[in-house]
Amino acid sequence: MPPRTDLVPATQNLPTRRASGGGGNFLATLAMVVPTALGAAATVALHTPFAIIAGAAVGLVGAMSPKIARQWERAVVLRMGRYVGLKGPGVFTVIPFVDNIAAWIDQRTVTTSFAAEQTLTADTVPVNVDAVLFWTVHDPEKAALEVQDYVQAVSWAAQTALRDIIGRTSLTELLRGRERIEAELQALIDVRSTPWGVTVHSVEMRDVVIPTVLQDAMSREAQAAREKQARIILGQAEVEIAQLFAQASVAYADNPTALQLRQMNILYEGLKQKGGMMVIPSSIVDSMGPSGVMSVTALARQQERQAADDEAAPPKLPPGEDERFG
Numbered sequence: 001m002p003p004r005t006d007l008v009p010a011t012q013n014l015p016t017r018r019a020s021g022g023g024g025n026f027l028a029t030l031a032m033v034v035p036t037a038l039g040a041a042a043t044v045a046l047h048t049p050f051a052i053i054a055g056a057a058v059g060l061v062g063a064m065s066p067k068i069a070r071q072w073e074r075a076v077v078l079r080m081g082r083y084v085g086l087k088g089p090g091v092f093t094v095i096p097f098v099d100n101i102a103a104w105i106d107q108r109t110v111t112t113s114f115a116a117e118q119t120l121t122a123d124t125v126p127v128n129v130d131a132v133l134f135w136t137v138h139d140p141e142k143a144a145l146e147v148q149d150y151v152q153a154v155s156w157a158a159q160t161a162l163r164d165i166i167g168r169t170s171l172t173e174l175l176r177g178r179e180r181i182e183a184e185l186q187a188l189i190d191v192r193s194t195p196w197g198v199t200v201h202s203v204e205m206r207d208v209v210i211p212t213v214l215q216d217a218m219s220r221e222a223q224a225a226r227e228k229q230a231r232i233i234l235g236q237a238e239v240e241i242a243q244l245f246a247q248a249s250v251a252y253a254d255n256p257t258a259l260q261l262r263q264m265n266i267l268y269e270g271l272k273q274k275g276g277m278m279v280i281p282s283s284i285v286d287s288m289g290p291s292g293v294m295s296v297t298a299l300a301r302q303q304e305r306q307a308a309d310d311e312a313a314p315p316k317l318p319p320g321e322d323e324r325f326g
Contacts, residue, residue, distance in 0.1 A: 064094075064096035064097075065093045065094060065095070065096055066091060066092075066093050067087070067091070067092055067093065067094060067101070068090070068091055068092075069087060069088025069089045069090060069092065069104070070088075070089060071089045072089070072106055072107050072108045073088050073089060073104050073105065073106060073107070074086045074087070074089075074104075074105045074107060074140040075087040075088050075092070075101045075103075075104055075105075076101065076102045076103045076104075076105060076140060076141065076144040076145070077094060077099055077100070077101055077102070078099070078100045078101075078102050079095070079098055079099050079100075080098060081100075083141065083145060084099070086140055086141065087101075102144055103140075103143075103144040105137055105140035105143055105144060106137070107136060107137050107138075107140065108136065109134055109135070109136050109201065110134070110135055110136065110151075111132055111133070111134055112132070112133040112135065112151075112154060112155050112158060113130070113131075113132050113133075114130075114131055114132075114133060114155055114158045114162065115128065115129060115130045115131065115159075115162075116128070116129050116159060116162045116163050116166060119162075119163050119166045119167065120166075120167065121166055121167070121169060121170055121171045121174060122167065122168055122169055122170045123170045123171055125171045125210065125211075125214065126210075126211065127166065127171065127174065127208055127209065128207075128208070128209040129162060129166060129174075129205060129207070129208050129209075130205070130206040130207045131158070131162060131182075131185070131203055131204060131205045131206060132203070132204050132206060133154070133155075133158045133189065133200065133203050134200070134201040134202045134203070134204075135154060135189075135193070135198055135199060135200045135201060136198070136199055136201065137150070137197055137198055137199075138197060138198070138199045139197030140197065141197065142195065142196055142197030143196055143197040143198065146195060146196050146197065147195075150196045150197070150198060153196060154189075154193050154196070154198055157189055157192040157193055158185075158189050158203075161185055161188040161189050161192065162185060164188070165181060165184060165185055165188070169181065171210065174208060175208060178205050182202070182203050182204060182205055185203045186200050186201075186202060186203045189203065
């Protein structure tokens, strides 16, 4: 069977996991040195070697008893193979050769990166998805006793849940509904990991990678949609303009004088441009008469000449400046 390529190993941002029975080095040393020193003193005083042997034995047993759990740690203690309770944080003792610390459980928030590669969506599009999981151990007893390796179990549960959700989600929903998918993914992983004493706080999708060919097709589709929307807006503007022209025609039909003034204004604005030439419809000439057209033309030319004279005239000096230069 060929190897699976849709799952990749997850990575955990975990602190160093202490081995069973670690911690309490200073107290262990102190518990060993004091009985041994007392045994040596008794040996010198009583002239018998049994005292130092007994002191060394007591010191060895005492060195194995004290332990220290840090603030975020809990020690799972087994006695003769049976669970007896949790210890920590702080200093605690165990019975040497009888008690055993099965695990040191870290209760800080852990981040786990996981991914699904070349996973098919509901519409058969292969995608690569990267995500990050934030979780903590709320029940150290279950984390130590109900699952062999709770860290690895959480990472595999996250990856399989991600594949399940991708398989029943279309590409469009995957790209647009990230918040909904993240909430659904968090709930699914939390249900699977709760029996192990683990609580999932949040899941964040970092990246969704689709094939390059599909990216180009989606880009062209988005561009076509924008062009379609632009044409729709332009058509709506044309409709509004036509409606306004229709309203204006009704107003001009009821008021011929206003129509004539508007015609004169259009003619005047056209003739104001320097070197401009305008073709005047015969209907305007009939309504305004030749004299009216000539009057508007003469007024436009007069303003054109006045503007040219103003540009050619020298700048005027402020009052008093002409006398000083004279």
